[in-house]
Amino acid sequence: MIDKIAGLVNADIRLVRRGRFVTTTFMIVIDDTYTLLRVEEGRITKVAPGPFITPDYSFCLRASRKVWEKFWEPLPPLGYTDIFALVKQKLMRVEGDLHPFMANLLYFKDVIAAPRLEAKR
């Protein structure tokens, strides 16, 4: 699913506009699989699969594959609909420099949930 994020985000001009001031690299961790995603002015310009020796990123979202798969269902089950729902239940950790994430929360929530759109197709 993660490989679909770039295409889905970049095709959504409203989402790219919402993220027009975002330039950063963040990491998604699924079990022990690491992926770095580079964002430049709201567009995902690089998706780099790990492993990494010295990954350089601002923030990281970490959860099990089981949790991510439920989160990315077209209509996720109760408790899996939102990042903070997962954080509250301690099913996801959000770590690192959270400033880009919190300052652009509506943008990142849609970026990270983008695979739901693919699942709907």
Place this chain on the structure above:
Amino acid sequence: MSPRFEPISGRYLHVELLDKPHRLYVEEAGQGVPLLCLHTAGSDARQYRALMNDKRITANFRVIAFDMPWHGKSSPPAGWQGVEYQLTSSDYMRMILEVVDALELDSPVAMGCSIGGRIVLHLAHEYPERFRALIGLESAAHTEAYYDLSWLDRPDVHGGMVCAGVVSGLVAPIAPTVHRWETLWHYMQSGPGVFKGDLNFYMIDGDIRDRVDKIDIERCPLFLLTGEYDYSCTSEGTLDIARRTGASATIMRGLGHFPMSEDPEKFISYLLPVLEKIREQ
């Protein structure tokens, strides 16, 4: 063609709240039993517009909603610039009772959502004789913070955007798009630090877990309605209050934390039977 107005009227009430003069914005529609509606943290009384436009409700209830001081069109009291806004249980209760007195409401029903759903539990515990009935929407006795609240009020993060971002996931994923974004717009318009100040009550000061058992629903009936998608005030939290007090509780399918504004039609279908029970009392 004549102008198409809604049946809602809005006025500024001059009232002393917490020993300070206030100019409080109050909206109302309908006639009959006063139904005083309390909005969520960081939002305002616009959340209740659908109720005020529903004749099934306004035929028998005088629906009243006010913007709390610091919220919506109710400005903070003079001197606010030197104060950090922090809502507490005692101030919140006192303010509601002072508004009830100023409006000369006789034994109203009070209905609140989220922080409003929490304060009705405090009112049920401390002032049951002042109300005909209490309705808690998204009521839980306590909610632990699940993010660092300081993000909500700092100059390098847009307050409106982060507040809307934080609460966006509390709206049910199946809520109508237009209502979802209207609900979020209210959050985007909140003043700096106001949502955070309300959460002082919601996540810190307003913890009522140790007094829930003392709520006596014989003295004032208590009705609880909670959306199944609400992960802040959870269904479990609401059902726990119901179990401990004997209050009536319904988990509303397909709704989240802002039922009255995120999907008004669905919410009203759950509210009408409660209002009918209150009328039959």
